[in-house]
Amino acid sequence: MIEIINKIFNEKKYEKIYEKDEFYLYECREEMKTDFYLLYFLNYASELEIEKMLIEKYSEMIYEIKKEKKYKETIDKNLSLVLFLKISKKNQEDIKKLTYEIEESKMYFKRYLLNYTEDEEKKFFDFFSVKDTIEKMKIEIKKTDNFEKFKNGEISFYNLLIKLYIKIPILEYEFKESDLLEDFHSELNNELKTLEDENLINYIKEIKIDTKFDIINFSKYNLTEDEVKTEILRLSEVK
CATH class of the missing domain: 3.40.1350 (Trna Endonuclease; Chain: A, domain 1)
Structure with missing residues (x-):
């Protein structure tokens, strides 16, 4: 060892x-x-x-x-x-x-x-x-x-x-943002198939992505509904 x-x-x-x-x-x-x-x-x-x-x-x-x-x-x-x-x-x-x-x-x-x-x-x-x-x-x-x-x-x-x-604190997981985004896009696209439009905004505001380093939550950025819609479109279009 x-x-x-x-x-x-x-x-x-x-x-x-x-x-x-x-x-x-x-x-x-x-x-x-x-x-x-x-x-x-x-x-x-x-x-x-x-x-x-x-x-x-x-x-x-x-x-x-x-x-x-x-x-x-x-x-x-x-x-x-x-x-x-x-x-x-x-x-x-x-x-x-x-x-x-x-x-x-x-x-x-x-x-x-x-x-x-x-x-x-x-x-x-x-x-x-x-x-x-x-x-x-x-x-x-x-x-x-x-x-x-x-x-x-x-x-x-x-x-x-x-x-x-x-x-062992010095042994760090080498986090890649692209990996996180891929997981997020997958979750988002799955939910888009099942949620109706009027429920979408509230859902997206509460989405959290857990990592060892951060917790991303749309609501903490005080996004407007239009900004959230723009973010939804941007994220769902990224391949």
Whole structure:
């Protein structure tokens, strides 16, 4: 797992500046950007045990990077933690509470808990290789039919793929406006077939398009009815 994660961070211009016992610290190398990620890979334990191990490891890391003169004052205020927690099936019921306890902790840096089973990891690597992982992940996450295939048991790598995109903030979905518009036009044209004209304006004013980045709602732009009609025509004519 660490090989893939290391590749992700390297691609995003993060350099590993500390490594010890499944504990890794990355620093962003982009100009004018101060950002650090602390990654911790461990097997399932109680929230208190994880907290104790984390504090011990963190203190040890700070001591060592200070000794090596790699410590920067900006670390404390610009640090995010991602915990990669391998669990067994019998632990799955406890994970929701544990995730909340870890991610909502009062400890000062941001925390993300990514849990996965050995079976999920194996199926992920049966499909992806470390060599082609990043580009292949970008392709597979964009395939709109993959979620349905996953629910139907046709593909098994998708669960861990989604978790990686949710829990690693620098791993972003490369959103294309054209994809969103295509979905919108499809929905609009379907509704045009079923709605009568007098109901159309009110419907269009309330249409929302949900994405990871924004929620578009015609009503927030205070469009007039004529403007809405113009927008309907413009959108429905775009091919």
